[in-house]
Amino acid sequence: NAGVTQTPKFQVLKTGQSMTLQCAQDMNHEYMSWYRQDPGMGLRLIHYSVGAGITDQGEVPNGYNVSRSTTEDFPLRLLSAAPSQTSVYFCASSLRGALYGYTFGSGTRLTVV
Amino acid sequence: GDSVTQMEGPVTLSEEAFLTINCTYTATGYPSLFWYVQYPGEGLQLLLKATKADDKGSNKGFEATYRKETTSFHLEKGSVQVSDSAVYFCASSLSSGSARQLTFGSGTQLTVLP
Numbered sequence: 508n509a510g511v512t513q514t515p516k517f518q519v520l521k522t523g524q525s526m527t528l529q530c531a532q533d534m535n536h537e538y539m540s541w542y543r544q545d546p547g548m549g550l551r552l553i554h555y556s557v558g559a560g561i562t563d564q565g566e567v568p569n570g571y572n573v574s575r576s577t578t579e580d581f582p583l584r585l586l587s588a589a590p591s592q593t594s595v596y597f598c599a600s601s602l603r604g605a606l607y608g609y610t611f612g613s614g615t616r617l618t619v620v
Numbered sequence: 621g622d623s624v625t626q627m628e629g630p631v632t633l634s635e636e637a638f639l640t641i642n643c644t645y646t647a648t649g650y651p652s653l654f655w656y657v658q659y660p661g662e663g664l665q666l667l668l669k670a671t672k673a674d675d676k677g678s679n680k681g682f683e684a685t686y687r688k689e690t691t692s693f694h695l696e697k698g699s700v701q702v703s704d705s706a707v708y709f710c711a712s713s714l715s716s717g718s719a720r721q722l723t724f725g726s727g728t729q730l731t732v733l734p
Contacts, residue, residue, distance in 0.1 A: 511663070540721060549624075549709060549724035550664075565721065597663055605713030605722050606652055606671065611663030 509533050513598050513612035520588040520619045528583040528615050530598030538601040539581040540565070540609070541573065543594040550597065556581055557604075588619045622647045626710050626725035633700055633732050641695040641728045643684075643710035651712040653677075653686055653693040654722065658707040667695075667708070700732045 514529045532539065537558050542550040552565030556575040570592060572584040581600075585592060595616050599609040627642040645651060652671045656664040668677030673688035682697045693710060710725040 542724075547726055549726040550722075551724075552721055555721055599663075605654065605711075606669075608666040608669070609664075609722065611665070613661070613663045 511598055511600050511610050511612035513596075513615050515615060516613070518615060518617050520585070520617065522588060522590060522619060524588050526585050526588065528585075528596055528598075528617075530581045530583065530612060531579050532581075532598075532600040532610070533579065534600065534602075534610065535578060536600035536602050536610070537578070538604050538609075539575065540599045540601075541571070541581070541583045542597045542599065543567065543592075544597060544614075545594050553583065553596075585617075590619045593617060593619045622651065622712060622714070622723045624710050624712050624723055624725040626708075626728050629727070630729035630731060633730070635702055635732055635734050636699045637732075639695070639697040639700045639704075639730070641708055641710075641730070643693045643695065643725060644691050645693065645710075645712045646691065647712060647714065649714050650688075651714050653684070654711040654713070655682070655684055655693070655695050656709045656711060656724075658709065658727070660706070664709060700730075702732045702734050705730055705732045 511532045540555040541553040544550050554573040556562045598612045601609045654669045655667040657667045658664045668679040670677040670686035676685045684695045707727045709727045711722045
């Protein structure tokens with residue numbers, strides 16, 4: 508039972524480069540979310556999805572895009588990386604939202620130089 | 621907007637000591653409340669939850685009671701172990717519509733010494 512799988516685990520980008528962080532879950536969860544974790548700030552919601560074809564912005568969406576073409580996958584795209592996007596990124600999924608508990612991936616540590 | 625405030629860390633305790641990590645929340649409605657734990661190098665795991673006032677969540681010896689009058693959800697454990705060393709996050713969530721997402725506190729690093 509894989510749960511939530513994130514790739515890559517580590518990534519270094521140059522300013523202005525683009526990339527996609529991958530997230531896949533095999534639990535048939537409807538809800539998927541992307542968070543970023545910064546020291547002293549907890550986790551902040553970037554984008555989320557409540558089902559295939561449905562996405563919405565969270566607290567800090569600028570500079571990121573998402574799409575949800577299948578139930579299993581929820582990639583996060585950085586359009587033009589900036590040093591302010593250096594962070595640890597977590598993908599999470601839930602059957603139907605917070606009351607059912609979120610399952611988190613192990614994270615992607617991104618450094619933008 | 622909704623927010624969650626946790627006590628500042630880091631917290632260092634000796635094994636078998638009593639643990640309290642304070643958490644307070646602000647919300648426009650009546651949120652559900654959660655504690656998540658993050659062990660080194662891993663993602664967050666749900667530790668316990670409470671969905672209405674006076675509910676007590678418990679798991680693995682940890683407890684927290686939803687106090688509406690003080691808008692608090694403090695985490696407690698009577699006797700901590702070295703294996704409890706981790707970062708603990710308090711979180712809230714409203715239960716309707718798009719608000720089924722989590723709002724996190726800043727996290728509290730706990731280190732338990734043998």
